[in-house]
Amino acid sequence: MVTDPxxxxxxxMWGPLVVFELVGNAGFIxxxxxxxxxxxxxxxxxxxxxxxxxxxxxxxxxxxxxxxxRVVGTSPEPKAIALSVHSVAASAIWIAYLVRSRxxxxxxxx
Numbered sequence: 001m002v003t004d005p006x007x008x009x010x011x012x013m014w015g016p017l018v019v020f021e022l023v024g025n026a027g028f029i030x031x032x033x034x035x036x037x038x039x040x041x042x043x044x045x046x047x048x049x050x051x052x053x054x055x056x057x058x059x060x061x062x063x064x065x066x067x068x069x070r071v072v073g074t075s076p077e078p079k080a081i082a083l084s085v086h087s088v089a090a091s092a093i094w095i096a097y098l099v100r101s102r103x104x105x106x107x108x109x110x
Contacts, residue, residue, distance in 0.1 A: 013071045020067070024060050031056075046108045047098040054091040061087045 004010060031053050038046040061084045069076045098104055 011071055013067075017067055017071050021064060024064070028057060028060070042108050042110055044108050044110060047104055051095050051098055054095055058084070058087045058091045 005012075035046070035050055035053060038049055065076050065080050065084055
């Protein structure tokens with residue numbers, strides 16, 4: 001009903017939002033597989049790739065939250081806001097660890 005232009009409940013941006021979510025979530029299914037490969041091979045590029053993945057993941061969650069709220073016309077739920085704050089906090093902790101840890105620098109050398 002929300003994607004049919006003849007429907008009274010039609011939302012014009014609902015279709016692009018669903019496509020955005022499908023493409024984004026498909027990427028977040030494939031990317032961890034690539035990260036796992038880099039992790040187990042102890043590749044030097046792993047920390048940088050993990051940082052990019054975490055930033056992209058946090059940004060996707062926040063963008064999805066904002067766009068979803070704008071398309072539907074309501075404010076985001078507190079649970080969704082808490083999820084985005086948790087994602088940003090976890091990313092900040094892990095990024096700091098990946099950047100500053102001597103153990104990370106010593107492990108990913110090939």
